[in-house]
Amino acid sequence: MQSSFFDKAISNQGGLKSKKFLSEMKSLIPFKEIESLLIKHQIYKPNEGKAGRPSIKCNILVGSLFLQNWYGLSDPMTEELIHDRISFREFLDIKLDDKIPDETTICKFRNKLIAKNLLSEIFDLVLNQMK
Numbered sequence: 001m002q003s004s005f006f007d008k009a010i011s012n013q014g015g016l017k018s019k020k021f022l023s024e025m026k027s028l029i030p031f032k033e034i035e036s037l038l039i040k041h042q043i044y045k046p047n048e049g050k051a052g053r054p055s056i057k058c059n060i061l062v063g064s065l066f067l068q069n070w071y072g073l074s075d076p077m078t079e080e081l082i083h084d085r086i087s088f089r090e091f092l093d094i095k096l097d098d099k100i101p102d103e104t105t106i107c108k109f110r111n112k113l114i115a116k117n118l119l120s121e122i123f124d125l126v127l128n129q130m131k
Contacts, residue, residue: 022091028129029066031059034122038062043112056101061109062122063092064101069123075103 035058038044047055067088068078082088082100094100101109113119 018085018087019090022087025066025070025126026063026091029063029126030129031062034058034062034125037118037121041116041118043109043116043118056099056105057093060092060094060098061101061106064106065110065113065119065122066126067091068106075107078106079103 035044035046038058039046044058044061045055046058064078064082067073067082068075071081073081079100079102082092082094110119113122
């Protein structure tokens with residue numbers, strides 16, 4: 001997908017320390033592996049090319065949980081800061097036309113992961129990458 005004018009205009013914005021940390025963490029998170037795991041356990045269903053309401057991208061949902069963990073955010077504050085912080089949007093690869101999860105979506109997604117004992121498995125995958 002081609003970058004928009006908005007994407008280019010904000011590319012050098014945001015806090016440098018936060019941007020550096022999130023960039024390093026983004027490279028460690030195996031988003032594709034996590035997405036495959038979630039599809040296998042029927043937690044996430046991509047709807048690329050299908051009719052109906054577009055689903056929120058898996059990396060945005062999963063990344064939102066990492067942001068919550070790292071910054072100690074509630075569901076409402078996570079939604080608010082994803083809308084507001086450029087560094088969060090870059091970490092989540094959010095483009096201008098991407099759908100951002102609301103607080104209820106974040107909560108339901110996390111609860112599904114907890115119910116299937118996948119939340120700790122996902123965090124362990126990243127911990128292993130860090131080691």
